[in-house]
Amino acid sequence: MSGRLKYANKVILAPMVRIGTLPMRRLALRYGADIVYCEELIDHKVVQCKRIVNPILDTVDFVLPDGMCVFRTCEEERERLVFQMGTADPQRALKTAKLVEGDVAGIDVNMGCPKEFSLKGGMGAALLTQPEKVREILTTLVEGVSKPVTCKIRILPTLEETLELVSVIETTGVAAIGIHGRTMKERSTTPCHYDIIREISRKASVPIIANGGSGDVATYEDVARFKSRAECSSVMLARCAQWNPSIFRKEGPLPLDEVIKDYVRLAVDCDNNTSNTKYCVAQMLQSAMEGAPGKALLAAANMREICEVWGLVPYLDSVLEKRERLAESLPLQLQKELGVATFNLMTSSAKRRRAGPDVEVTEEGVTEMLVTYDRREFPVDKTPKTSLYVYSRRHHGSAPRYKTVERSRDRQFKSVVTVGDRTYSSSLWAKSKRNAEQSAATVALLVLGKELPYKAPPQTPTNTPR
Numbered sequence: 001m002s003g004r005l006k007y008a009n010k011v012i013l014a015p016m017v018r019i020g021t022l023p024m025r026r027l028a029l030r031y032g033a034d035i036v037y038c039e040e041l042i043d044h045k046v047v048q049c050k051r052i053v054n055p056i057l058d059t060v061d062f063v064l065p066d067g068m069c070v071f072r073t074c075e076e077e078r079e080r081l082v083f084q085m086g087t088a089d090p091q092r093a094l095k096t097a098k099l100v101e102g103d104v105a106g107i108d109v110n111m112g113c114p115k116e117f118s119l120k121g122g123m124g125a126a127l128l129t130q131p132e133k134v135r136e137i138l139t140t141l142v143e144g145v146s147k148p149v150t151c152k153i154r155i156l157p158t159l160e161e162t163l164e165l166v167s168v169i170e171t172t173g174v175a176a177i178g179i180h181g182r183t184m185k186e187r188s189t190t191p192c193h194y195d196i197i198r199e200i201s202r203k204a205s206v207p208i209i210a211n212g213g214s215g216d217v218a219t220y221e222d223v224a225r226f227k228s229r230a231e232c233s234s235v236m237l238a239r240c241a242q243w244n245p246s247i248f249r250k251e252g253p254l255p256l257d258e259v260i261k262d263y264v265r266l267a268v269d270c271d272n273n274t275s276n277t278k279y280c281v282a283q284m285l286q287s288a289m290e291g292a293p294g295k296a297l298l299a300a301a302n303m304r305e306i307c308e309v310w311g312l313v314p315y316l317d318s319v320l321e322k323r324e325r326l327a328e329s330l331p332l333q334l335q336k337e338l339g340v341a342t343f344n345l346m347t348s349s350a351k352r353r354r355a356g357p358d359v360e361v362t363e364e365g366v367t368e369m370l371v372t373y374d375r376r377e378f379p380v381d382k383t384p385k386t387s388l389y390v391y392s393r394r395h396h397g398s399a400p401r402y403k404t405v406e407r408s409r410d411r412q413f414k415s416v417v418t419v420g421d422r423t424y425s426s427s428l429w430a431k432s433k434r435n436a437e438q439s440a441a442t443v444a445l446l447v448l449g450k451e452l453p454y455k456a457p458p459q460t461p462t463n464t465p466r
Contacts, residue, residue, distance in 0.1 A: 007176035007207040010034035014238035023266035032248035043087040043096040082106040088122035090140035112154040138172035152178035181212035197230040207233035214239035368427040373438035382453040384441035415440040
């Protein structure tokens with residue numbers, strides 16, 4: 001592709017928190033995605049970064065003063081990557097866009113995220129009811145950068161309100177508008193409002209990118225049906241691409257084990273951190289997390305242990321050997337600028353630590369962790385649910401409250417437990433309602449710092465004389 005990015009007749013990897021990092025974007029492109037979005041990055045953080053060309057990884061890194069890499073990209077995706085930012089300030093948005101515009105194909109503003117963090121900062125879905133702020137931010141970007149500017153919104157409570165907002169956005173000169181077919185308060189269990197997207201598509205003067213139909217997409221052929229139902233210009237895939245990125249293959253999806261191996265190789269190539277790699281693989285495994293590979297993944301403390309699960313240690317070693325040779329040839333000043341934080345896989349010089357459980361707060365304000373429940377690890381009379389019940393009654397005077405939903409496509413369950421005024425859940429789906437509730441209770445206990453009621457290990461017999 002050359003020239004300005006076009007948004008007609010494209011199948012796009014949607015911006016997803018923790019999923020839209022470099023290895024997943026590269027994998028989606030190799031499987032057939034036309035355009036990929038990075039995960040939303042907040043302007044406050046990005047403007048603090050220094051742009052560094054990383055010759056070890058053949059990437060461009062945007063690094064904070066403490067050495068943390070906030071955004072990483074590479075030549076493979078440069079002409080098909082859209083940088084999505086969270087912002088509430090036109091000038092800060094422009095400063096952020098100017099910093100990255102030479103390394104991306106487009107700039108997008110997130111105007112649909114319903115996370116509490118975004119709303120409190122005036123970002124994301126908070127902008128849906130501020131048309132003048134929307135106009136100012138987008139106009140400033142369109143006039144100030146050389147790359148196409150877009151935004152992604154959610155629908156408003158009525159079609160009329162949504163059309164009014166779209167009309168405002170069109171006046172700014174944006175190249176396209178992404179529309180998630182749900183309101184700010186609706187979640188993935190609510191069917192996508194194809195009728196609303198369809199009406200917008202018929203009236204809009206710019207390409208409309210439809211999002212929110214992943215529940216109806218299982219194969220590449222379903223993408224065409226999604227596009228037809230929405231009458232949109234392009235389709236943006238989120239959850240179905242998260243579960244199996246080979247959904248972008250016109251020839252059909254690949255076996256999941258093959259997809260995971262492809263992803264882990266790219267995670268090694270990109271020096272992706274262990275925590276993010278585990279999360280992305282776990283989203284692919286889903287209910288299979290209860291099997292041996294899933295349990296080994298959860299127990300993995302570093303990339304080597306992840307590679308062991310899928311027989312990729314020789315590949316890891318070859319990459320590390322090459323990387324260490326390159327690192328030794330770098331000027332000391334560049335080594336210092338890159339910092340060990342950008343070399344997560346290096347075993348000789350990188351700081352090693354066993355990462356604790358990875359905690360995330362979802363759009364709904366639910367605290368999630370990567371946890372599965374195995375009943376064999378707990379005594380019959382003392383499970384995570386019973387322990388959490390005792391804790392909740394003692395500290396809050398009431399029992400925990402569980403809300404469980406079923407995913408119809410594969411009869412999987414996810415439960416959210418409320419303890420006091422906080423909610424907890426596993427980021428993985430379970431095979432039964434019971435296991436989903438136990439997983440949620442496990443997350444609550446871990447986050448609250450309470451000991452899990454594991455079975456006592458068997459006693460080793462001794463030959464103590466009588």
